[in-house]
Amino acid sequence: MSDTDRRKPRRQSSSSSDFSIIVDDLQGVLDGIPDRPSKGLMTFEELQAKFGAKPKKDRFFGLKKMSVRYKAIGEKLQAVKDTLTSATLGDIDDQGGRQNFEQLLNARLDEVDDACARYQKKHKGSKSRAVQDLRDDAQRFRDEIPRALDKLLGGEEARLPDDLKVDSALAAQRAGIKPAQMRGVSGKHCEFAKFNDETSDGPPVHLAKGNVNSVQLVSHGGVDRVFKKEQQTDTSRALAPQFMGIDVKNNPRYGNRNVAGGVLGKMLGATVMPDSKFAISNGEVGLLMDKAPGKTLQKLIEPGDIDDIALSPKALASLQKQLMDMEACDLLTGQTDRHFGNYMIDVSGDSVTVTAIDNDFSFPDPDSDAVNMNPQYAEIPPKFYGMNSIRSLPALLSREIAGRILAIDFNRDLAPEYEGLLTEPEIRGARARFQVMQNHVRQLDQNGYIVDNWETWTAPPPDDGMTATAFLRRDGAENKSLFGRDFDRL
């Protein structure tokens, strides 16, 4: 089996390959390591192959456990990884920071070495040699670290951002990323060590058609994701960002806006907002998003895939709940572009998955000239010229998301998460929207518009007895809910 052959299956099983990922991370951050590190650096599968059997998992309430010594190596490698991901360039550049960091890292590497030595005492032959390779790599890594840190911190030239974690900084260095490529990119949301050209399953595939759009499909560990290079300038001449006060010429920060939307979704437990992070692909820095399942509404409706018969009552209820979750997220992020090609729907029996995509046009700047000159732009919800999002506060909300919205203290919980992603005025605007939404949720709750069960909910007076479907489609509601706007044909 060639080295390449050996690497492929390892990445398809993320749950069983934590050990190898850790080893990969070491490989990823070790400047100067040979291009075919598997010759010197053991992967989990290689260790398995040499050991002849998978390590035993903990089972039977701890009565029978995997080899303690074997597990210890993995734990110590994880501690090395944690050390690399917990410190930022700014941390190690502080007075005494670098010394403390190197001391800690060396201590962690000592622990890896000790764990390996203990293992070797009990295991000889091929197993021992496999672990020896790991010890050798750890030593090389230890030797390389001072020089790598010198390069990251030294010199008069502009350097990578201070909020970049050390493992990401080392990966960026290896990929030849220049500081200018990091403009508008939040360092703390970079996962370069995990997602780069060396950790991908293969070369990226160019997805989009046409010369203007440039998006790639990249795969890590068998999981497909979409990568979009971070734009330093938006030359699209789109209207929305200009009205929203987005600096299209110098720093649109579209990636940050997408990540901020994901941060909000995670906090609200709203799965409609995709998780996003920054990655390296083809030597470029960009936004990496999970590839959304399903089809756009336009594509779903065209061939008659979705109709009254196709959607079961449970599926319809799930669709309505998620669309209202998305409306809530759009309101809170100031999203202006939720047209019906801008979210994906996956239907499988009773199960529906709605995923918001393209969250670039969000988080308007309340201090911008455009917003100040147009009172409607400053309203909540905003009413930007030509915007494609719902211009009303949500008519219904699920109990789950309503509870989360009320439980969140913006200043305590959200504002710190937005720092580094958004500007101070953008955060201020988000705070104002959040406060309006909290008040609105209280009103909805008082008046009976918080939904526990979307299949059985009926409207209070004056819409007595209306189902959620009828209520969201009631007269005049066409532009007041995504369901009413986009699913009138169901």
Added chain:
Amino acid sequence: MASDASAQDDGDDEPSALEDAFVRYQENGLRLPPVPRELASELDEFADWHWGSEDLSLEDRDGFVDTARQPGGPVEIAFGHTGHGVNSWWLCCRLQTDALAVFVRLAYGGVYEDAAATLTALNDVAAELESLIPAADAAKRAGRLRGGHRLIVVADQMRRGFWEVAGGADGAQNSRDPLGDALAFLSTPVLNEPPPEE
């Protein structure tokens, strides 16, 4: 086929914006939207994948419709590919003539769109436009569009499509196939139509 000498001469000339657009569309398997002959020489490329007789927005549907609802106005065209993000990408065309105002925005170039699979549909729309323009002109000459008004058609995969006779009593007609419905309207004989105004 041109001789070698004439080919050499042609090679010295800058290709026109129309040629550029035609080639760019053709390279991607796309049919160029019809350009009124009177605008061919005025065509310019204002940005990558953005051509027009003027530097007109490919996105501003509302502004386009508002203007088209007013009688008169210039004959103008713009078309190209525009968008943002991973899936908000559109092949657009806006055309205003004396008889017709048509705004087309079709999903194209997004990650979640199958560009190859949609080519036929996209090119069918371009072909429909080629039928719609003379049909609207004929209707105007026949006196079916009066008071300087025109037929407005909006075929939009971002928002709802519609068609309407500007200044008419019926207003906007929502439609899933506005180009087809507009063509059907223009193709419907009108009895006792008064003679065209001179």
